[in-house]
Amino acid sequence: MTTTTPSMHAVPDRTDMVGLKGVSEAARAATLASNLAGAARLEAAQRMVLEFALLEEDSEEGAEEDAVEGRKAKRPAYARLDPTSRARDHLVAACQLTVWHAGRMVTAAEQIHTRLSHLCEAVSRGLMPEQMAIDTACRLAEVPDSIIEIVEREVVASLVDDLEGGDRTSRTALDELVEQSVAKHDKKTAEDEAAAAAKERKIRFKRSRNGMASLWASLPAEDAELLRRRIQAEADLAAANGDERTMDQLRADVLTSFAVYQPTQSGAAGSAAASGLASDGPASAGSNFAGSTSSGPQAGDAAGDATDATSDDATDDDIELGEVGVDPDMPRPTLGNAAAGGESIKISVIAAAAQGLPNRVEFVRGSYSSYEWLCRELLESEDAKVRFEIIDPAPGALDDPDRALKYVIPAKLAERIRLRDGTCRHPGCQVDASKCDVDHVIAFNKDNPEEGGPTYEWNLACLCRKHHREKTFGKCTYRTGPLGELIIVTESGHRHRTRPKGPLARARDGIRKAPRIWHDPRQITMCEHGAYNLPA
Structure with a gap:
């Protein structure tokens, strides 16, 4: 006589299911x-x-x-x-x-x-x-x-x-x-x-598994941002030169390479040559300025690339091994390093009325530094060339009726959406906007563009690739508001709401209190008590 044990993963009888809404x-x-x-x-x-x-x-x-x-x-x-x-x-x-x-x-x-x-x-x-x-x-x-x-x-x-x-x-x-x-x-x-x-700044090392160790650092935001740009720039350079290591591996190896440096060279040039990441052809290092300034309390995101020109005549004999310590010749990233290649650093400035907060530089990932720090970096950098771009925080400032019925999103508009959203807009997702797709919330109709979602700011949102696929192939419905609010109605009928959290969104706090905001009939609207309505 044999007996069978029901599987834990057996599909229940439909008659026993309470339905998706009941489970939710x-x-x-x-x-x-x-x-x-x-x-x-x-x-x-x-x-x-x-x-x-x-x-x-x-x-x-x-x-x-x-x-x-x-x-x-x-x-x-x-x-x-x-x-x-x-x-x-x-x-x-x-x-x-x-x-x-x-x-x-x-x-x-x-x-x-x-x-x-x-x-x-x-x-x-x-x-x-x-x-x-x-x-x-x-x-x-x-x-x-x-x-x-x-x-x-x-x-x-x-x-x-x-x-x-x-x-x-x-x-x-x-x-x-x-x-x-x-x-x-x-x-x-x-x-x-x-x-x-x-x-209280500090760096700690902790032994991990499988012969690995973890490094944890607490640094002033401006120093951490300069270091991040330096590491990312050299990793990008190595990847562009055909290095087959993953980006995570490259960044880790760049950081490790800082223990091997050339005291006779300065800035990014010495470290880039010493790192050995770009062995073919002239070595160079780039940097993205990932911050912005504001005339008021809010701040913005800056994008822009610059490249360092470095010497290509370094040899193994020039490389010295030494302990990393405080040394005037120790390579340190600066805005001058980023601009040494002759290209200007683009700094996006959000035009916002002062609301009582000090001017400050706000980096893409949320941390910030003082406006004085930015000025000091620019003044101390030898050949820094900076190009300021004023960003109008008003909703739809970059909307172009001639591009509204075209599927391709202009680069400046996509950058603006990332500046507004900060992260993936799906509830609870913290993937950085720079790693997200900019998606049409109301799908663009390629066969009949006038019937689909237009390429306007209010109809665009950042979604990581996972949640982009969820939106495209799932059963939820999505709607946006004029300030970037996103409502997701699930299959069970429940509503989830997220608001953009990027620097551009923070610059719109005053706009949110305005009595009237233009909206498309397909947008969600806000009631006086703060709740949201979906279009009929």
Whole structure:
């Protein structure tokens, strides 16, 4: 007699299925329950701190009574136990956490229940995942009391709005959101925080598996951006010269090559020759300036390529091995290096009215530096040639009716869309816009262009290749708004909403409050209370 065991992956009978909408609703209900459970854990953590504080008070009172009666002296300071630390240690076991995670939970719990009323309300209603609540509270704990109320209100409102649209904000985006709000309401605090953070710069190495090691660095944004451009430029050069290594491998090898350099040469030239990445023909290095300046609080993305001309007479005898250290001859990327080849660096400047924030250079990937840094780099660079391009932030500024019925997207318009979106526009996707396709949201009809989606800014969005395929071959419907809002309606009937997060989008905060914005009948529109309507 034989028996058969049903497979875990067996396709269920259609009569037993509750349908896609039912499954989606079950997942949403489970998520709400998880969020509420997280809120309960945070409340328990705060109550645990209070309980340990009461125990400590009782112990102090008992010690004082004993001291009065002469039985025992009052406990010394080193013998007193911190209620926060005791609560943390108990949560390690109670919630199966590491000491670090438990410490963050306690910090968040105290902040949420004693200082952050807006976040407390959102958490108690189950609107925010537990880990996001912890990250947000720990980040807001660093904000001064003088501006915490207004900063917290702005940050929490933005996070909840994104979550309700199905788009979870990343930790990096959360940090940027808080930084921008602090800078807007207290310039001095923002400058002090930046100065303090710069003093904490560090590089760490950690042994990994299979004979590998990982490198982690925390650097000032401007230095990190210069280093990124230098590494990427030399990797691009090697790839253009036919190197068969992957781009990831090339970037890693470029970084490693910085340990081998020519002290007699300067700038990118010495490092490019020493790296050995371009062995055929003249060596050269390029650099992309990935930032932009703004006349107001917002900033933009700059694109542009420049090439370094270097000597091709370097030989193995010229290469020295040495320890990487502080040395005036050590190659260091600068804007001058990028322009040494005679080509100008294009810097895109978003024309925005001042709203109280300092001028600043904002890099594509979200970090930023001061406007003074940009000026210093330009002045100290020997032969830097810079070409500024003013970008009008108004929606549709580059729309051309003569190109609207053509499928090919002009390069400047595609660059503008990437500048607006920042990342892939699918909810929760953080693929950088530079690695995304610029896609017609309402599909372009090649047979009858007048019936399809036009090549206008409002009908274009950045999608990574994976989500581009999902849009093209899936069953969801997609619609956009005049400022780049994207609504996705799934097969189950649920709506997800994302807003663009790039520098150009941030420059449009004032436009968003305008009473009327022109829109195409096929666009989504915004109601007075902030909800979105889809066209009939």
